[in-house]
Amino acid sequence: MLTHTEENYIKTIYHLSGEDNRDVSTNGIAEVLKTKPASVTDMLRKLSEKSFINYIKYQGVTLTKKGKKEALQIIRKHRLWEVFLVDKLKFHWDEVHDIAEQLEHIQSSVLISRLDEFLGNPAFDPHGDPIPDQQGEITVRRKYLLCDMSVGFKGIVVGMLETSPAFLQYLDRLNICPGAKITIKDRIVFDGSLEIVLQESKHLVISYEVAKNLYVTD
Secondary structure (H helix, E strand, O other): OOOHHHHHHHHHHHHHHOOOOOOEOHHHHHHHHOOOHHHHHHHHHHHHHOOOEEEEOOOEEEEOHHHHHHHHHHHHHHHHHHHHHHHOOOOOOOOHHHHHHHHOOOOOHHHHHHHHHHOOOOOEOOOOOEOOOOOOOOOOOOOEEHHHOOOOOEEEEEEEOOOOHHHHHHHHHHOOOOOOEEEEEEEOOOOOOEEEEEOOOEEEEEOHHHHOOEEEEO
16 A cells, blocks of 8 residues: 555656656656655655656656556546535635545545445546546547637637636636636737637636636637
8 A cells, every 4th residue: 555645756747747658857756746856766766666657767757557557546536526525515626626635545446436426427627627537547638728729719618727726716706617618809919818708798808827727628
């Protein structure tokens, strides 16, 4: 059984490696976990000995098949708990990340299976991120950053690149959330901000900073 710290390392490596499973540096892990590179190196040796990662000193680290499977199960638990907290306990979407960070370490696979069934087998969490199924499979959908879309684009918000509480609270003020319909009416050349129509009725101007952190699909 893995410790909470080991699970956090595996999840962090998964997120940093991206879809192409690129090498992750010791310094990159240290920065995310707010710890010293020497401490990271010690943990990487332990995870390598347990066959969760491929690790060569000074060359970075990648997850093994076993490590990726473990990472996906941790992420599955985290995102299912976020759905539960928002849908059933009525927490707000900017409040649930830290709580789910604690709950994701629960080991009972039976509990997680029943939680998944109780929630109706959701494919996405409250922030629009995909929830791996019991086999670690993820529902893939096309998504683009709103800032890259052309004037005239019509689509739906499906997620956020930035998920800090401050950003989510700001989106609440604009009534922007996954499922919201967006049409780009104009782009302001000076600063890249966008004039949009939200839900086919509300006219807004959003900054480039907001647009570059919103995922949409057509």
